[in-house]
Amino acid sequence: MKTLYLVVFALLAPLSVQAKQLWQIQAEQGVFASPLAHQDKLYLANGNTLWALDRQGKTLWQQSLSAQARSTPAITNQTLLVHTEQGLQAFNLHGLPLWQHKSSDGPRRVNGESWGWGQGNVIDPWSWYRSSVTLSNGIAYYGSQTGTYAVRVSDGQRLWQQYTGTTHTQPAVSQDVVVVGSWNNHLYGLNAQNGAILWQLESPLPQGELGGWDGWQGFNLNPVISGDYVYVGSRSTWFFKLGLKDGREAWSTKHASSWIGSAAIVHKDHVYYGLSDGLALIGQHRQSGNIEHLVRAPHLIFATPVLVGEQLYFATLSGELFSYQPSSRELTKRYQTQSSQTHYQKHVQQGGGPNYQPLDPSLSVHQASIKQVTEMLEDMDSIVSLSSANGVLYLGLAGGRLLAWQP
Structure with missing residues (x-):
């Protein structure tokens, strides 16, 4: 286990909140899944609609989803694939x-008693x-409530299904291994050809006063493969580096009382990811696991950070976008939604956090909790x-x- 050996706080650069917005469109629902950029077009699956847009945000066509x-x-190969709540749909590029x-x-369900919401299984508001979908060698891999699937792209024929519990992560595929995370608190390495389980890892869970809550359970973040290793975090407060072929732990890090909020991105010698209640962007050295970047954030980070040039961009549920330069450790606020500016004091504590x-x-209590979370998301945009x-x-x-923004 690697703990925090070196913490370097970012130097705050002058804040810049001027938007460089190129265009925007209004979709049916919250845009929890990013669009696909392909050649000169963007494809967005949102609600019951598949959109095709040009790079200026003009709608080229829309298609209803099942x-x-x-x-x-x-x-x-000119086949467009979309995973919906009823399975995998294939379209041509028109x-x-x-x-x-x-x-x-469908949505994940949790033990209501564990969350203080009464008996029965209820929807997790987070x-x-x-x-x-992940594509490899003419095969489409995806996860669902009923496990992990491999489907032949040419005709939609199912090649295999492996029951991996409710699997909401995008499969990572490399070297004939498919890696998926499950809400059952296990990470799986599967044989890409037949779906056989090659290895599995169960994450440790918080104990003591924090123990017993099933909100700590679940590999809910997309695993990332780089070379011979897998990088992945979970709700259990742990982040792992594992061997791709055998799932053996290279190092792991526990973050006190915080879900790992976002999936990771690998950049040069470091792996970066966001925390939820930990209110920070974390950068760990890929070889040693030492935490060498700890960038404080005002709110929870759920969106996966992205790299543009040498700048890392990350966003918060407070409706703010930041850039971070790892070499200079400069942190700059780049954008804030109008709704966030209006409702900031209502939903953000003075020292940061929800x-x-x-x-x-x-x-x-359950309905009120869903309303509480939904109101925060909508008020902050x-x-x-x-x-x-x-x-x-x-x-x-x-x-x-969906907003297009020029760095």
């Missing part, structure tokens, strides 16, 4: 349906993301997804806007 989608599309592979998906509003006494292509950043906002 069910709701919260996934980034994928393209191979939006005409080709085939559908059926499976079942589990917004779903599995996107200022949760009182629960609505007219609702059940939280940035819930982040991606880049050709030097342009795409911000997915909880209010349903």
Whole structure:
């Protein structure tokens, strides 16, 4: 286990909140999944609609989906693939349906008693993301409530299914290994050809006063493969570096009382990821596991950081976008949603972190908790997804806007 050996706080550069917005569109729902940039077009799956846009944000066509989608599309050999709650749908690049592979998906459910919400399984108000598709050698891999699937792209034929519990992470595929994370608190390495389980890792969970809450359980973040290693965090407060072939731990780090908030990005000698209640962007040395960058943030980080040139960009649920230069350790605020500016004092504590509003006494505790989280996201127009292509950043906002932004 690697702990925090070196902490270097970012030097605050003068704040710059002037927006360099290129365009925006209003989608049906919160843009929790980033668009796919392919050649001169963008493809966005949101709600029950698949969009094709040009790089200026003009809608080229729309196609109805059989069910709701919260996934980034994928393209191979002129076939466009989208994972929905009813399975995998294939289209040509003009939006005409080709085939559908059926499976079942939907929101994660949790033990209501564990969360203080009463008996029964209820929807987790923090589990917004779903599995996107990963393509490799003519095969589409994706996860759902019923496990992990491999589907032949040419005709939609199922090649295998492995029950890995509710699997909402995008599979990472390399060297004939498929790595997926599950809400059952296990990370799996699967044989890419037949789905056989090669290895699995169960994350340790907090104990003592923090123990017993099933909110600590779950590999809910997309694993990242770099070379012979897998980098992944979980709700259990742990971040891991594991061997790709055998799942053996190279190093791991525990963060006190904080979910790992975002999936990781590997850049040069470091791996970077965001914390939720830890309110920071973390940079660990890939070889040693030492924490060499700890960049304080005003709020929870759920969107995966992205790299544009030598600048790392990360976003918070407070509706703010930041750039961080690892070499100089300069942190600059680049953008803030208008809703965030309006409601900032209501939802952000003075020292940073969420200022949760009182629960609505007219609702059940679970319903009031969902309303509490939803109100925060909507009032702040939280940035819930982040991606880049050709030097342009795409911000997915909880209010349903997709915003193109020029660094």
